[in-house]
Amino acid sequence: MRRRELLKWMGALPLASVSGRLLAAPAAPAKLLVVFLRGGYDAASLLVPTASDFYYESRPSIAIARPSNDLHSAIALSGDWGLHPALRESIFSLYMQGQAAFIPFAGTDDLSRSHFETQDSIELGQGSASHRDFRSGFLNRLAGVLTGSMPVSFTDQLPLVFQGEVQVPNTALRHIGKPALDARQSDVIASMYKNTPIGRQVDEGFAMRNEVARQMAGEMDAANRSAISAKGFEAEARRVARLMRDKYNIGFVDVGGWDTHVGQGGASGYLAGRFDELGRGLLALAQEMGPDWRNTVVVVMSEFGRTFRENGNRGTDHGHGSVFWVLGGSVRGGTVAGEQIRVNAASLFQNRDYPVLNEYRAVLAGLFERMYGLALTQLGRVFPGVRPRQLDLV
Amino acid sequence: MGNADAGAVLNRVTWGGTSSAYRQVKAIGIDQYIEQQLHPGDDRLPPSVQAQIGSLTISQRPVDQLVLELEERRKQLDSIANDDDRSSARQAYQEELNRLAKEAATRSLLRDLYSRNQLREQMTWFWMNHFSIHQGKHNLRAMVGDYEEHAIRPHALGKFRELLQATVRHPAMLRYLDNEHNAANHINENYARELMELHTLGVDGGYTQKDVQELARILTGVGVNLGSGTPKVRRELQGQYVRRGLFEFNPNRHDYGDKVLLGQVVHGRGLAEIDEAIDRLSRHPATARFISRKIASFFVGDQPPAALVQRMSDTFLRTDGDIAATLAALFAAPEFRQSLGREFKDPVHYVVSAVRLAYDEKPILNAAPMIGWLHRMGEPLYGRQTPDGYPLAAAAWDSSGQMATRFEIGKAIGSGSAGLFKAEGAQDRPAFPQLANPYFYEALQKTLGAPTLQALAQATSPQEWNTFLLSAPEFMYR
Numbered sequence: 001m002r003r004r005e006l007l008k009w010m011g012a013l014p015l016a017s018v019s020g021r022l023l024a025a026p027a028a029p030a031k032l033l034v035v036f037l038r039g040g041y042d043a044a045s046l047l048v049p050t051a052s053d054f055y056y057e058s059r060p061s062i063a064i065a066r067p068s069n070d071l072h073s074a075i076a077l078s079g080d081w082g083l084h085p086a087l088r089e090s091i092f093s094l095y096m097q098g099q100a101a102f103i104p105f106a107g108t109d110d111l112s113r114s115h116f117e118t119q120d121s122i123e124l125g126q127g128s129a130s131h132r133d134f135r136s137g138f139l140n141r142l143a144g145v146l147t148g149s150m151p152v153s154f155t156d157q158l159p160l161v162f163q164g165e166v167q168v169p170n171t172a173l174r175h176i177g178k179p180a181l182d183a184r185q186s187d188v189i190a191s192m193y194k195n196t197p198i199g200r201q202v203d204e205g206f207a208m209r210n211e212v213a214r215q216m217a218g219e220m221d222a223a224n225r226s227a228i229s230a231k232g233f234e235a236e237a238r239r240v241a242r243l244m245r246d247k248y249n250i251g252f253v254d255v256g257g258w259d260t261h262v263g264q265g266g267a268s269g270y271l272a273g274r275f276d277e278l279g280r281g282l283l284a285l286a287q288e289m290g291p292d293w294r295n296t297v298v299v300v301m302s303e304f305g306r307t308f309r310e311n312g313n314r315g316t317d318h319g320h321g322s323v324f325w326v327l328g329g330s331v332r333g334g335t336v337a338g339e340q341i342r343v344n345a346a347s348l349f350q351n352r353d354y355p356v357l358n359e360y361r362a363v364l365a366g367l368f369e370r371m372y373g374l375a376l377t378q379l380g381r382v383f384p385g386v387r388p389r390q391l392d393l394v
Numbered sequence: 395m396g397n398a399d400a401g402a403v404l405n406r407v408t409w410g411g412t413s414s415a416y417r418q419v420k421a422i423g424i425d426q427y428i429e430q431q432l433h434p435g436d437d438r439l440p441p442s443v444q445a446q447i448g449s450l451t452i453s454q455r456p457v458d459q460l461v462l463e464l465e466e467r468r469k470q471l472d473s474i475a476n477d478d479d480r481s482s483a484r485q486a487y488q489e490e491l492n493r494l495a496k497e498a499a500t501r502s503l504l505r506d507l508y509s510r511n512q513l514r515e516q517m518t519w520f521w522m523n524h525f526s527i528h529q530g531k532h533n534l535r536a537m538v539g540d541y542e543e544h545a546i547r548p549h550a551l552g553k554f555r556e557l558l559q560a561t562v563r564h565p566a567m568l569r570y571l572d573n574e575h576n577a578a579n580h581i582n583e584n585y586a587r588e589l590m591e592l593h594t595l596g597v598d599g600g601y602t603q604k605d606v607q608e609l610a611r612i613l614t615g616v617g618v619n620l621g622s623g624t625p626k627v628r629r630e631l632q633g634q635y636v637r638r639g640l641f642e643f644n645p646n647r648h649d650y651g652d653k654v655l656l657g658q659v660v661h662g663r664g665l666a667e668i669d670e671a672i673d674r675l676s677r678h679p680a681t682a683r684f685i686s687r688k689i690a691s692f693f694v695g696d697q698p699p700a701a702l703v704q705r706m707s708d709t710f711l712r713t714d715g716d717i718a719a720t721l722a723a724l725f726a727a728p729e730f731r732q733s734l735g736r737e738f739k740d741p742v743h744y745v746v747s748a749v750r751l752a753y754d755e756k757p758i759l760n761a762a763p764m765i766g767w768l769h770r771m772g773e774p775l776y777g778r779q780t781p782d783g784y785p786l787a788a789a790a791w792d793s794s795g796q797m798a799t800r801f802e803i804g805k806a807i808g809s810g811s812a813g814l815f816k817a818e819g820a821q822d823r824p825a826f827p828q829l830a831n832p833y834f835y836e837a838l839q840k841t842l843g844a845p846t847l848q849a850l851a852q853a854t855s856p857q858e859w860n861t862f863l864l865s866a867p868e869f870m871y872r
Binding site: 038112113114115155156163168169172180185186189193194196202204209257259261312315318350 | 576580582591597606779792797806846848861
């Protein structure tokens with residue numbers, strides 16, 4: 001990393017490393033954002049097992065080179081791990097400030113290797129043994145056990161993870177404009193729904209619409225801010241940040257495009273472009289949160305990792321264990337956390353994928369325990385039958 | 395037959411009730427109407443709609459010609475020396491692809507709005523969603539119209555096996571799920587997995603990871619040829635080479651070893667293996683259950699009664715996957731009648747039914763506003779990024795953000811013609827929506843509750859009355 005650039009990015013981050021290690025257990029106003037990478041991103045390209053010869057044998061055309069002076073090589077995080085170079089200026093700078101951590105070998109016991117099946121089971125968070133209740137996602141249950149929770153989903157449909165008893169508003173932040181209906185019209189429409197099962201959704205929808213409209217008016221005013229020029233996920237992430245900062249405290253957003261069966265590329269190429277965009281977006285989010293970044297935890301996850309060996313088309317097929325990210329102003333980052341294993345042919349799961357050593361519900365329960373000071377009975381309502389696993393990241 | 399009953403059946407079997415369709419049902423009776431819908435005649439459309447469709451490039455030129463020409467253009471892009479020229483040529487190429495995809499969406503919506511064979515059009519959407527492809531990949535925008543018109547629609551009420559076969563042979567599918575890259579010793583599992591999980595058996599259908607790998611081997615060599623040439627094939631295999639349009643089976647790329655699929659050996663012998671696999675998958679009891687359940691969810695709601703699904707599944711197996719027969723079993727069921735008026739419309743149903751109610755047989759001249767509304771609601775045609783298709787459950791479409799957007803679209807449709815009558819390059823010929831029509835007074839009005847009637851009474855203009863009606867809870871269900 002060029003020192004000048006690092007300083008530039010650090011300067012742009014408010015109060016970052018100063019407060020980094022002071023807060024042991026953030027109190028009630030903690031903010032949580034879950035970023036779900038749909039499509040099973042290739043975690044072995046993100047967090048590169050640079051100590052493993054087997055990695056380089058398994059990926060003759062898509063491996064990321066061992067750390068060196070070349071800007072296209074992996075960025076050393078430790079003796080065992082390196083980071084994808086597309087994240088040099090974004091996530092690596094957070095990592096250097098102790099605000100980012102990675103959890104390899106993370107994921108679920110679900111073995112279907114189906115995107116849809118696995119996403120569903122992760123979002124429900126109910127474990128594989130129990131009968132599935134499709135009307136109860138784990139973030140909704142979390143919102144239910146916390147007092148003062150203000151959940152929101154930044155998606156055009158309400159995702160499974162937020163289905164449940166707590167009313168959760170949602171809004172897509174891509175296509176938005178001024179509300180078309182005036183206040184009287186909104187009231188008349190709401191009156192038709194008063195005693196229907198979706199009456200609350202309708203009220204919540206009008207309220208959310210107004211909130212977003214207020215935010216967007218602010219965005220238009222901030223003419224020379226990067227918000228206007230930002231594109232794609234970065235623009236969306238800034239809007240997410242402003243809504244999280246001002247009003248909401250449990251958020252969910254998903255990012256697609258990670259199903260790379262063909263030509264995923266290595267240090268550059270398709271997947272590198274996705275990482276670059278995601279990293280920029282998350283850094284922009286950190287900046288836009290302002291002082292609230294200190295109380296914010298961002299978890300980046302995906303339904304599964306991909307096959308460890310590249311397939312016949314310089315891509316990867318559906319696998320198992322993944323790498324989760326934990327970011328935040330008070331995160332005890334700068335570390336690769338959780339149970340780990342040497343990466344070689346013998347340690348692959350079913351001779352094919354990363355094993356899951358850090359079950360996601362236990363890991364998230366551990367995070368929530370610290371973030372909110374939750375008791376075991378409360379955690380049990382979020383993730384039934386799960387013992388929280390402390391990785392000491394917050 | 396009560397008027398409201400006829401209206402309710404109409405609202406479920408068609409893309410949405412209109413005065414003219416209502417007259418038709420009243421004239422021949424519900425049973426006869428359903429029978430006609432299950433076994434439709436020709437796809438005759440009103441002449442001016444037929445003329446609109448006829449003027450589209452995708453109606454005039456066969457897909458292979460269109461795609462080969464575009465492919466040639468794409469190849470030449472890199473050889474343009476001047477940067478500006480190259481970038482404007484690239485932009486023109488992309489715009490042409492966009493235009494073709496928009497033509498496909500336009501044709502599809504025109505059929506939904508004006509076809510007499512409403513059930514066939516609904517099932518065409520259903521199967522397009524079941525065998526979902528995303529137009530954003532590569533040049534699929536040039537193929538998606540052909541995929542819908544020639545792989546899906548002709549089989550929408552026919553035999554499931556033939557429908558499945560048509561998708562396996564269509565370049566759009568082979569490209570979307572990467573099977574064009576799947577070759578012996580260079581296996582790509584993507585299509586094989588989704589073929590079993592999403593298209594036939596269902597995720598709980600009893601297949602294993604090993605089955606996925608074996609099916610992928612069976613599918614090797616099946617791909618797309620976008621060039622003018624043919625590959626050199628080893629002499630002893632030359633008789634096996636197949637090319638039909640853009641579809642290609644290349645024996646050089648096929649794994650001729652024996653495979654074991656779902657516990658039975660498939661002898662390695664070329665393209666015939668794929669037919670054998672399609673037979674086995676399309677006639678599997680798990681497929682009958684999976685497909686029957688999905689059709690039932692589409693037509694009676696999120697949790698179709700198990701007994702109904704069982705009867706449909708039995709019919710499916712007994713009739714060798716006859717889709718119309720399976721649907722007939724559904725429509726004859728008491729569970730179907732009980733569910734009428736209770737199924738939440740997804741965005742496509744909402745938008746199409748609103749435009750149908752507003753304009754009946756008066757043909758719109760521009761589908762772009764509808765395409766835009768579907769985009770805003772997160773359900774654009776050919777726009778699902780993942781191969782699972784859009785969800786059918788109400789919970790996916792009745793969230794707060796969805797409702798807020800839906801009311802705004804209700805207002806856009808209710809307030810005026812919203813650009814639906816402004817053909818490209820022509821003057822707008824605005825037409826005021828006629829929601830207070832015979833169908834409303836004879837059937838729809840009887841289904842409205844007191845709060846909705848009170849809201850309508852508060853309207854201060856016809857535009858607002860329309861907006862409230864299209865925003866009413868009763869209009870959200872079909």
